[in-house]
Amino acid sequence: MAVRPAPPAPQNRRMTAIQITNVQKSYKALKALGGVSLNIEEGEFFGLLGPNGAGKTTLISTIAGLIRPDVGSIKIHGHDVVTDFRNARKNLGVVPQELVFDPFFTVRETLRLQSGYFGLKNNDKWIDEVMHNLDLTNKADVNMRALSGGMKRRVLVAQALVHKPPVIVLDEPTAGVDVELRQTLWKFIARLNREGHTVVLTTHYLEEAQAMCQRVAMLKLGQVVALDSMAQLIRRISGSQLIVHLSHGDLPDDLRHLVVPEDHASTNGSGKKYHLRVTEYGEVEQILARLRASGAVIDEMQLQQADLEDIFLQIMDGGSL
Amino acid sequence: MTFFSVGFQTLFYKETLRFWKVATQTVAAPILTAMLYLLIFGHVLEGHVEAYPGVSYTAFLIPGLVMMSVLQNAFANSSSSLIQSKITGNLVFILLPPLSHWEIISAYVLASVVRGLVVGAGVFLFTAWFAHMSFTAPLWIIVFALLGSAILGTMGVIAGIWAQKFDQLAAFQNFLIMPATFLAGVFYSIKSLPPFWLAVSHANPFFYMIDGFRYGFFGQSDVSPWISLAIVSAFFVVLAIIAVNLLKRGYNLRH
Numbered sequence: 001m002a003v004r005p006a007p008p009a010p011q012n013r014r015m016t017a018i019q020i021t022n023v024q025k026s027y028k029a030l031k032a033l034g035g036v037s038l039n040i041e042e043g044e045f046f047g048l049l050g051p052n053g054a055g056k057t058t059l060i061s062t063i064a065g066l067i068r069p070d071v072g073s074i075k076i077h078g079h080d081v082v083t084d085f086r087n088a089r090k091n092l093g094v095v096p097q098e099l100v101f102d103p104f105f106t107v108r109e110t111l112r113l114q115s116g117y118f119g120l121k122n123n124d125k126w127i128d129e130v131m132h133n134l135d136l137t138n139k140a141d142v143n144m145r146a147l148s149g150g151m152k153r154r155v156l157v158a159q160a161l162v163h164k165p166p167v168i169v170l171d172e173p174t175a176g177v178d179v180e181l182r183q184t185l186w187k188f189i190a191r192l193n194r195e196g197h198t199v200v201l202t203t204h205y206l207e208e209a210q211a212m213c214q215r216v217a218m219l220k221l222g223q224v225v226a227l228d229s230m231a232q233l234i235r236r237i238s239g240s241q242l243i244v245h246l247s248h249g250d251l252p253d254d255l256r257h258l259v260v261p262e263d264h265a266s267t268n269g270s271g272k273k274y275h276l277r278v279t280e281y282g283e284v285e286q287i288l289a290r291l292r293a294s295g296a297v298i299d300e301m302q303l304q305q306a307d308l309e310d311i312f313l314q315i316m317d318g319g320s321l
Numbered sequence: 322m323t324f325f326s327v328g329f330q331t332l333f334y335k336e337t338l339r340f341w342k343v344a345t346q347t348v349a350a351p352i353l354t355a356m357l358y359l360l361i362f363g364h365v366l367e368g369h370v371e372a373y374p375g376v377s378y379t380a381f382l383i384p385g386l387v388m389m390s391v392l393q394n395a396f397a398n399s400s401s402s403l404i405q406s407k408i409t410g411n412l413v414f415i416l417l418p419p420l421s422h423w424e425i426i427s428a429y430v431l432a433s434v435v436r437g438l439v440v441g442a443g444v445f446l447f448t449a450w451f452a453h454m455s456f457t458a459p460l461w462i463i464v465f466a467l468l469g470s471a472i473l474g475t476m477g478v479i480a481g482i483w484a485q486k487f488d489q490l491a492a493f494q495n496f497l498i499m500p501a502t503f504l505a506g507v508f509y510s511i512k513s514l515p516p517f518w519l520a521v522s523h524a525n526p527f528f529y530m531i532d533g534f535r536y537g538f539f540g541q542s543d544v545s546p547w548i549s550l551a552i553v554s555a556f557f558v559v560l561a562i563i564a565v566n567l568l569k570r571g572y573n574l575r576h
Contacts, residue, residue, distance in 0.1 A: 064417055067576050086419035094417055100410035104339050116331025117418035159414065 015042045015077065017167050017198035018063060023072035025058055025222075032058040034222040035072070040200060040215075042077075042166070045193050047213035047230075048202045051316055055222040056202045057097055060171050063200075064094045076167055090118065093165035095157050097172045097202075101144040107131070107155055108140040111162050118163035130158045133188040150177045157185060161192070168192065169200045174208065186212060206309045218315055226315050233311050241304045242278050242287060247271040249296030255287060271299050278303075329424040332415065336432030340398055348440055351394055355386045355444040359451060362508060373510065373541045380452035383445065384462075384535040385507035390444045391466055392530065395437030395473035396480070396498050399429040403481025404490045407573075416575065422568035426478055426561070433474025434467060441466060455538060461546050462537030468553050469530035473498070475560040482567045482574060501527045506535075511543050526556040 018040040025033040033055050040046045048056050061067040063074055065081045065088065073080055079087035102110060108127070115123040131137045134154040139147060144155065157173060168189070174182045190212065193199045203209050209216060210230060218226040226233065241260060251259070251274055258276040278284055284303065291298060340347040363379040373381060406412035415425065456462065476498070484490040505527035511519055522528050523544075533549035536542035542549070568574070 065575065066413065066416055068571065086421065089417065089419040092417075096410075096413055098410050098413075100413060102406075102411045102414065103409075104342050105335075109338075113331055113335050114414060114418070116334070117328050117415065117420055119327045119419070121327050163418075 016040070016075075017042045017044065017077060018200065019073075019075040019078075020059070020063070021073050023059070023062055023069045023074060025062060025067060025069050032222050033062070033069070036219070036222070036224055037072075038217055038224060038227055040198060042198055043193070043196050045190075045199045045212055045214050046201065047209040047216035048200060048219065049206070049209055049216055049312060050202075050219035053221075054219040056219055057171055058222075059219070060094065060169055060200075060202065063169060064092065065089060090163070091166050093160035093163065093168045095160040095168075095170045095173050097175065099149060099152050099156070101147075101152050101155065103143070103145045106141050106143050107136055107147070107158075110144060110155060111158055114159045115162045120163055123162065126164065127158075127162060130161050133184075133191075134158055135184055150181050153177050154181060154185075166196070167198045167200070171202050172204065173201070174203060174205060182208070206312055218312065220316060226311075234305070240278050242276045242284055243273065243302040243304060244276065244287075244291065244298055245271050245273045245300040246291070246296045247299035249291075249294060251296070252290060252294040255290055258287070326424060328418065328420045329428050332420065332425065332428035333431050336398070336402060336428055337435050339402060340432070340436050347394070347398070347436060348443060351390050351440045352443040352447055355390050356447055358386055359383065359448050363451060373539055376539050376541070377452055380454060381510075381535075381539075382508065383448045383452055383454060384538045385531055386448060387441045387444045388466070388469060388531045388534045389502050389507045391437040391441035391470050392473045392502055392527065393498065394440040395433040395470035396477040396494070398433040398436040399474050399477030400481040400484075400490055400494070401477075402429065402432075403478065404484050404487060407481070407485070408487065412574070422565055426475070426564050426568055429478050430471055430474040433477055434470040437470030437473065438466060441470075457540035458537045458546075460537070461533060464550065465530055465534035465537065465546075465553065468550075468557055469534065472526075472530070472553065472557045472560060475557065475564050478564045479560065479567060482564075482572055485573065501525055504528075505531045506543065507531060526552060529553050529556075 016039045020036055020038050020040075023033050023036045024031070036055070036059060048059065050056050058067060062069050063076070063081065065085050068082060073082070074088075075081070076088040077091045079085075079091065081088040105113065108131075111127045111131070112123070115121075115127060128137070131140055134157060136151070136154050136158060139151055144152065147155065153173070157170070160168060160170075170189070173185060186208070189199055199212075201209065201213060213230055215229045216226070216233065217224050248271070250272060255276065258278070260275040260277055276287060278287070288298070288301075359379065359382060363382060367378045369378070371378065403412070406415070480490055480493040484493060504522065505525050506522065511522040511528065511532075514522060529544070529549035529552045532542045532544055533546045533553065536546040536549075
């Protein structure tokens with residue numbers, strides 16, 4: 001599949017937060033990563049999307065140093081995750097996908113310990129702020145075992161942020177959690193991103209990715225099959241659809257090539273309903289004018305924009321960018 | 322030098338706090354077990370066995386039981402912590418930060434030493450009431466207690482890294498650590514053994530830890546404490562190299 005290269009670098013070039021170069025990883029016959037290359041710039045909110053088994057978590061684990069690549073290299077703020085792992089890890093905070101915790105400790109002890117592992121003593125001011133922002137303050141002295149799943153997830157996020165890493169990687173941070181946590185989490189992460197932290201997100205909730213990410217990479221079978229800004233992706237794939245319900249008349253022949261292939265004209269009462277593909281807004285007026293000229297009467301119409309889910313499904317179904 | 326880094330200190334503190342939070346299981350229980358050994362074996366064999374001239378059997382037994390407790394608990398500390406963290410997945414909290422393999426192994430081993438010494442001191446305090454104990458060469462006591470617990474702490478790290486399941490670790494403990502400890506002269510002097518088993522005991526590094534430790538109390542031992550020190554030190558160096566190498570390679574930890 002064709003892989004579109006990363007968009008040209010902006011004029012005021014920022015530092016590359018994560019530089020992934022030809023990373024390959026195999027487990028016996030299974031090729032988990034088949035030569036992934038991409039750069040994530042400093043301050044970006046980047047989405048890593050793909051179906052189960054696409055290689056997202058393998059890639060994140062490789063970034064985090066939990067998995068060592070067979071081939072290729074990864075650098076965090078210029079530090080190789082294998083040969084210069086200490087500096088690479090200081091710059092990185094990872095929220096793992098699995099809901100893991102140490103049952104011996106309270107929330108505050110857990111965060112103090114994690115802070116210490118990163119070489120930070122007397123970090124209570126920031127720990128308190130992180131707990132406040134994740135609504136954990138009233139659970140500070142509660143043992144991890146006594147927390148609900150959602151609360152444990154918050155602590156995982158707090159652990160990743162405890163050393164104020166410039167690069168934050170969130171592997172499915174909202175999987176199976178309630179709306180309240182999602183809102184709390186995204187508010188805090190968005191704030192950190194505004195303050196300059198680079199955020200890399202994997203999620204199955206595509207609406208989250210669409211709302212938060214400036215740029216996304218889509219992985220399929222260990223390969224990057226799409227890499228572009230969110231706006232460009234949406235513009236390039238599928239376009240939008242004009243849904244028209246005609247109470248009288250029918251679609252003229254010269255507009256039939258715009259009908260979305262899988263769409264079949266449906267009858268609704270006395271009229272017919274069509275989904276027409278439009279690639280730019282100027283086409284809408286032309287279509288309406290042509291319909292009027294043919295004598296068709298529009299009873300109802302709706303302009304439906306493609307969303308990330310459409311793009312995702314289209315790409316995973318075999319399409320590419 | 323990163324040995325006294327905040328990362329090392331924190332991991333050491335965490336490993337110490339971890340066993341201290343469940344001290345009933347990790348400290349009190351092994352002390353009780355050692356006392357039961359003393360009461361049963363001391364009662365049955367006192368007056369029947371004289372391992373060293375002028376030393377009662379109960380007095381002979383106490384340093385052996387103390388050292389056995391030190392060794393077993395030092396092993397249990399690092400190995401159980403690592404296997405639990407691996408199985409539950411929270412080892413990721415140690416693997417994600419910028420901790421070097423030296424910091425990780427030093428912290429785990431030192432916490433094992435602390436637990437071994439705490440349990441050993443407890444066993445001694447509760448068992449010393451049953452016999453007249455002397456301290457002929459206290460420096461040897463300290464040296465062998467430190468080296469023995471460090472060795473078993475390091476073995477615990479190796480076993481914890483190697484094992485993927487609890488039963489693998491249990492096999493390591495039951496088929497290696499336990500027999501090696503029991504057959505190292507805790508309950509008897511190896512001089513009382515037939516030649517074959519005497520030779521086997523001399524091939525057991527645990528014997529030198531216990532024999533050297535006992536020398537510190539009575540000024541008597543089956544072999545010279547200097548020979549024991551050399552063998553035990555060499556054993557520690559070999560194990561430390563293996564453990565550091567496993568951590569450096571990320572064996573069973575980083576895939």
